[in-house]
Structures are given as C-alpha cells and as structure tokens.
Amino acid sequence: MAISRRDVLALSGLAVASSALNASTHTASQKKSDNKESATDYKAPLPDTKNPRVVVVGGGWSGLSIAKHTKLFAPSADVVLVEQRHEFISCPVSNLWLVDKVKLEYLTHDYLQAARKNNYTYFHATAIDLDKENQILKTSNGNIKYDYLVFAPGIDYDYSRWTKDIAFENRLRQEYPAGFIPGSEHMTIKNKILNFKGGNFILTVPAGNYRCLPAPYERACIIADYFKQKKLNAKVLLLDANNSITIKEKGFQSAFSELYADYIEYIPNAAITKIDLDKKVVYTEFEEYPFEDAAFYPQVRGAKILERVGLAKDAKNKLEADINPLTYEAIGAKNIFITGDSRPMGFSKSGNTSNTEGKFVASLIAQKINKTKKVEWLSPVTTCFSAISIEPEKAIYIYTQYSYDAADKTFNFYNTISGEDWKKDGINDAKSLYGWANALYADMFY
Ligand SMILES: Cc1cc2nc3c(=O)[nH]c(=O)nc-3n(C[C@H](O)[C@H](O)[C@H](O)COP(=O)(O)OP(=O)(O)OC[C@H]3O[C@@H](n4cnc5c(N)ncnc54)[C@H](O)[C@@H]3O)c2cc1C
Structure with missing residues (x-):
C-alpha cells in the first residue's frame, strides 16, 4: 500500500530525521519526483465514507444546485462540493x-451555510487533475476518491480572435477586464464607472454563445443611466460582433433610442480587428473608435480544466465539453457529468438555466445511486430579467424552455415568453428581478 504524505508526517521524529538524511543523497531527478508527489499526491482531509461519494467541482449556479439536489434525491450519498x-x-x-x-x-x-443547510461538505480547493481509471479527483488540497463526479466549472475567456500575443492578452485581462467572471473584474469595472470623467466608454458583445446574452446590453443601459444622472458628457459605445441585438431586441433597442439617445451608440457588425491600448483606439473592419475607458468582453469557451483532464473535444478548433447532450455524461469516461455554462449545447448560458439543469442532473445521479427507473430528459428553464434603467428602476424579461429535435440532434427555443414593454410593465418587472434573485439565492443557500 502506498504511503501518503499525511502518513509520512505522522511518523516519528526519528523516521523524519532519517528520511531527511536520505534525501540529501537523492539524485536531482529523484528529488523532482518526490516534490511532485508531496505537492499533490496525498489524500484530501475528508472523512472516509462507505456511502457513494458524489464530488461536484464548481460552486456556481450549476454546482450548488447539483450538490443540494443530489443529497435531496439520494440521501445516502456523501456529497462534496469542491470550490x-x-x-x-x-x-x-x-x-x-x-x-x-x-x-x-x-x-x-456563504458556502458553509449552503453546505450545512443542505447536508453536504464544502471543500475549499482547486481541482487540478483526474485519474479516470481509479476514479480519483486531484485537487490543490489532496486527492478525493469518487463514485460520481460532476464538473461544473463555468467558462474561461477566449482572446484568440483578438490576439495571439500573450503579453497583450494579459494587458487586456489586467487593464480592461470583461467582468463576466465574478470578483475582482467587477470591482475594477465599478471603479472605472464611478471615476469616469467623460468621453467614450467602450463595451463589447462577443460572437458565439457567450455567457448571459442580455448582460452586455443591460450593462450598457445601466452605465448610460448613471452617466445621464451625473450629467456627464459621456457615451457608452457598444460594439456588437453580431449583426443585431442577440436577445430581447425590442426592449433594448427602444431603451437605447428612447432613454439613452445621447448616451449609447449601438454599433452592430462591429467585430474588432485591432485594439491599440497605447493610442486608446479600437479598430473594426469599417471604423475606428477612440476611447477613454473600456471593458472588453471576448468570446467564451468551456473552462480549461476540462481540456486538462481530457474531457474536451475539438469542435471546430474550439475545445468544448465532450458529453452526451441528453444525459450530460462525459464521453469515454465512467460516472462523470459536465454541466452549467461549460456545456456545449446552445442553451442560454444563464444562472436560471444552470440551476434548473442542475436539478435534472441530480436526478440522473440519484437514479444511478438509488437504482430506480430511467429518468427522461427534461428541458432546462431560462428565466432572465434585465434592468434597463436605474432611475426609476425598470426591467424587461424572457422566459424559455427548449425542445429536442431527435432527427437533427438540435435544441430549439420552446414555450418562449418575453416581456419587453418597459413603458407599461418595466417597474413591476424590476420588482420581479429582485423577487427572482431572492428566490434563487434562497434555493441555493438557505
Ligand atoms: C454580468 C452578468 C449578469 C448576469 N445576469 C444573469 C441574470 O440576470 N440571470 C441569469 O440567470 N444569469 C445571469 N448571468 C449568467 C450566470 O451568472 C451564469 O450563467 C452562471 O453563473 C453559470 O453557472 P455555472 O455554475 O455554470 O458557472 P459559475 O457560476 O461561473 O460557477 C463555476 C464555479 O466553478 C469554480 N471553479 C472553476 N474551476 C474550478 C476548479 N478547477 N476547481 C474548483 N472550482 C472551480 C469557479 O470558482 C466558480 O465558482 C449573468 C452573468 C454575468 C456575468
């Protein structure tokens, strides 16, 4: 039996002293492999269990839903959320x-609150590798043996359409973050907005199925309203790589023209060909746009960890999760599921989609644990409210499900309802925006 690093640490001082003495006689390559072993190959500090262990990587909207509902649907499961x-x-x-x-x-x-309330374990660590054969997830805080594993790691940005120069990409990430992965990026953007003195503030909408289709348009409205309230001589330039507004078009278009004619310039078909950060100019095929400040949102892709652990496929050179789209099971790997915004299906990449999909995936895992009858495919639900003004607060929304066309293996919008008449319903829909958020936070944490 292999001795783990924790076992080694538990040995007597004599043994430790003796291994230290031996270490001095090791060759350089032996030292290298010892270091590798001690850095990653030890058992995670989690109690052993005889129950089926379900490990969920990623505590976002998808992973939180799966952790909670797996425990609800299969109470015998030992659920660990790695975040x-x-x-x-x-x-x-x-x-x-x-x-x-x-x-x-x-x-x-609070992750601990969510875990206590829903009877699973929050394990603070980064998933770094996978031993599929032995069903072991390697993390920055040790290895976890699993019976079922879910990857719900969200997205990474893909700057390759704009640049192949790592130093330049790094400048974009550092100085002009997209603000579509939460935390410091949002804080940087907030400071940019609050300190903006005037001129052009550039936002971009990427091509492809990017995270949260309405969010760049919502952000443009909110920043424009803020500039308007402050009576700044300022404009949001919204450079859209698509040929029109990708979702809730009527609602956003009318907000742009009727509320923010002097504060938003919406430019469709504006795929960026070059960004000069020193001159502060963005170039598209047809025009150039000088700017005072910006947040550049590039294309997105499934999180890179999937590629690292061999669960991604090269779909038209854009690596994405390799799964059965109806069961979320990874192709060629046993008992592994991939969900949330890193899924390759064309569902809207939204929190509500991930949350409802998470319940379905939890029922699939529970069915395997409980050995009950097969679960039929269930559509995720996309419900998304977007603010279009802050003074007074007004919002628009969309609701949709998806249907599956077995003949051409595609998903299509189904049962879609949109509420884009902000003049009539905007104030009520703004209240619903908070109602929705409160309900989802409660579902995940309380
Ligand atoms: C500005 C903005 C506004 C939005 N507005 C809405 C809205 O109004 N309504 C709506 O429904 N959706 C909205 N969304 C979209 C929503 O946030 C995403 O669709 C949702 O977060 C996707 O959930 P996920 O679980 O797939 O990914 P995430 O929520 O990103 O979660 C992934 C998690 O995995 C963790 N992780 C990644 N790699 C590892 C690893 N190797 N080890 C351990 N942990 C790891 C990350 O830290 C993260 O916590 C918005 C998004 C943005 C950016």
Missing part, C-alpha cells in the same frame, strides 16, 4: 452593484 473561491459572488444583479443600486452583501453568499 476554489472562499465565498460566492453572484453575477446576476451585479450590473446594478456597479452603480451602487445594491450592496455587495446582497450578491455575496
């Missing part, structure tokens, strides 16, 4: 925080 963050910060509603409409406390939630 690299110390606390949860919500992306939904964060655009309102950028202009101080809500407090950071409203967006921030």
